[in-house]
Amino acid sequence: MNVIDILLIIVIAAAVLFAVRHIVKDRKNGAVCCGDCSRCGKCNKI
């Protein structure tokens, strides 16, 4: 395993972490419609 391999692993791991964070954040903020508008309604907020 060379330096580029390690760098690539870090970049991929960071991308996955970023994607997971994005999904979790979206769910919390309601940026993604969960369909439960009466209880959540967050995607309707600006």
Added chain:
Amino acid sequence: MNLKELEIGKSAKVTGVGGDGALRQHFLDMGIIPGTVVKVVKYAPMGDPMELQVRGYELTLRLADAESITIEPVEIQDTVSEKKRHKPKTEHPGLGEGGKFHPKGSGHPLPDGTVMKFALVGNQNCGKTTLFNRLTGSNQHVGNFPGVTVDRKDGQITGHSDTLVTDLPGIYSMSPYSKEEIVSRNFVLDEKPHAIINIVDATNVERNLYLTMQLLEMDIPMVVALNLMDELTANGGSVDVNAMEKLLGVPVVPISAAKNSGVDELIDHAIHIAHYQERPVEQDYCDASENGGAVHRCLHAISHLIDDHAKAAGLPVRFAASKVIEGDPLILKQLSLEQNETEMVEHIVLQMEKERKLDRSAAIADMRFSYIHRVCRDTVIRPHESKEHIRSRHIDKVLTGKYTAIPAFILIMALVFFLTFNVIGAWMQNLLESGIDRLTAAVDRGLTSAGVNDVIHGLIIDGIFAGVGSVLSFLPIIVTLFFFLSLLEDSGYIARVAFFMDKLLRKIGLSGRSIVPLLIGFGCTVPAVMSTRTMPSERDRKMTILLTPFMSCTAKLPIYGFFVSVFFPGRGALIMTGLYLLGIVTGILAALLYRSTKFRGDAVPFVMELPNYRLPGAINVARLLWDKAKDFLQRAFSVILIATIVVWFLQSFDFRLNLVNDSKDSMLAAIAGIIAPLMRPAGLGDWRIVTSLISGFMAKESVVSTLEILFDGGVGNALTSSGAASLLVFSLLYTPCVAAIAAIKRELGKKWAVFVVVWQCFIAWAAATLVNAIGGLL
């Protein structure tokens, strides 16, 4: 004589409105009361429903309902243009402005730091969401058919951090006819906004003011925004704003939400009345001298009688009294009157009915419309027929014509699909695909020359690039389809489709209004499910929700495109159209099954307003496309990226985390292998296909990315053509994604959500098995 018997182009005066319950109340609220003049414009191509002109707007209703409205024919001149009257100038009442209505510094201002809550209330399709976007700088979706907003939306007025505006679904009155009307009414009654911004369509003041009258009864600070003033004045009409302000007792501000004129003045007035809690100037709309004053006496007697109950229930007395007379069950329950009081109310109302010679609901509606008539007579100069209306009439000769409506609809839909899948979308997709291929090749070469580890190399090229790249290339097709759907919606055409498809849909137990959610379902099931809230009947709503998953959503396009390019090249449009039609046919069969089992009975009456055709706003369309593109890209680089990495990992390693040479030995093969035998009759027994279908439950697009990883581009050798056809049919019909199921759960509950998952999977399996069996015979 009844309305059904009236010929096209003839006018008549309504003498009685039959029927009962919420529908009758809805007719009255829409302005069909004894004395109203109506004109039959046309019948739908299949002979039912009919289009009427009433109080300056177009309304559709079924012949069966028209039968319950009795009429007497009258001769009415076609021209409605009015000459400008010379009236004395009305002094500006200065309501909602500091220093005139009440001296600066007086009043009862809200404490500093209070967040002022505003409710944006108005009729359907009068521009509420456009105004909401102007007020808040938001980009909520705007459409041109009644019922775009189905749930409340909140936002802050730009530059005023201490405000919160709520955009409510469009309603015609405060009577609870449909679910969206209940949402709006409950918001105003229960959440007690500090002020109401009542948006009124200036081109149709008479009908719009009916809701205004009821809002005034709520005794909440209110400002009236007269929208579409530009359209009114351009067509020779005008409004004496000062006089209207004086008569209504609330500030009236002329605006054009689309052109952003008058909005700043509206904000100033709204903030002022909310801050100082300036309530409507108290007025008695029921004239004591009109028709012997029967309604006046009844309303006031009941107001006194229920005063304590209304206060205890937190309801405005005047509003509660009129609702008690109408017999509104929700308000009666809230008031919890005693037996004696209920009987007294009944006696008072019976006496009023006897004296007024109208039943209770019609008498109250008539009282409101009489006041509105006086307001309009003194303040409004009607325009000549607007150019928008003339244009709509001409277009409707073809698009809703007896012999042209259905062919035009088929032609328009065929053109949309042809342009999307064969011309514009396909061309852009090829362009993007070649770009992604070149990038993949360049990265591949770079990684090879850098001597990157084979496993990491495989993850990047065979996992991420193959998976995410294959999904990304479908962006142009999805955006193109949304572009056409939004054009149809914004132009006002979808409302016409509901009009002429009503009779056809009734044959399968649905109403014409069901067509709106079903067409939205071609875009995405989540908003389609939510848009069913505009439907007044619970039975129709449930049935429509259960049918939306049969309409193929855009997220399934990557699956179709992927298999068509491998197995049926050159026949893209044919296969795609065939799949869409199969979805529709299966939906029809399911509807017939539902109608004869769980959902017996007929669909509820079809009463809907037909808006004028409007040119879709470029900004509105561009905004929608940008939102869809952004949403798709975000999904590709979040959900799809993670799914591809997980799938790559599971198919590259075994349970001991050893790298496998053949993915058959991987943990993914072992897990998916358990379900695979179930799918064998459908020709989909390959564990890789089972895996991709399971991943599709999270997001449909990931079916393609998973296949791309698992088959390493060799799916063409792993499946026969009949297997591919079977997979396409299965993908078309099987369970909608998790977001859509969540929406169904929210609307219908957990049981129905689980039912949809199981039922759709079963139908998909049965249809795919049939396709596979037929394919085997050929």
